[in-house]
Amino acid sequence: MTDQEAAEEQLSRLEAEQRRDDEVQRLREGFKIMDSRIIAGLKDEQLATFQAEYSASAPQFIRAVQEWQRRLIVKQVRGAYWAAGIGVVGTLLGVILGLLL
Numbered sequence: 001m002t003d004q005e006a007a008e009e010q011l012s013r014l015e016a017e018q019r020r021d022d023e024v025q026r027l028r029e030g031f032k033i034m035d036s037r038i039i040a041g042l043k044d045e046q047l048a049t050f051q052a053e054y055s056a057s058a059p060q061f062i063r064a065v066q067e068w069q070r071r072l073i074v075k076q077v078r079g080a081y082w083a084a085g086i087g088v089v090g091t092l093l094g095v096i097l098g099l100l101l
Contacts, residue, residue, distance in 0.1 A: 028050065
């Protein structure tokens with residue numbers, strides 16, 4: 001590897017690191033001002049990390065708890081849709097079998 005290639009690679013790494021730092025800063029600011037779109041876009045690990053930075057009585061902590069509850073409700077609703085779909089399919093199969101027998 002030539003010196004120029006090594007320098008370009010190092011520059012590329014530094015730029016990628018700077019982009020990551022900028023993204024983390026944007027997420028921190030969004031969490032600090034409690035921007036719902038930014039908080040909803042956080043991965044679970046990021047949300048947990050940012051939540052840990054605040055005391056339990058801080059508004060940001062409470063907002064993070066609400067976000068965890070929202071995510072749980074979304075999962076529960078998806079499960080309810082699946083259960084309802086299975087129930088409809090089961091009912092239809094029961095009717096069809098009842099008619100055939």
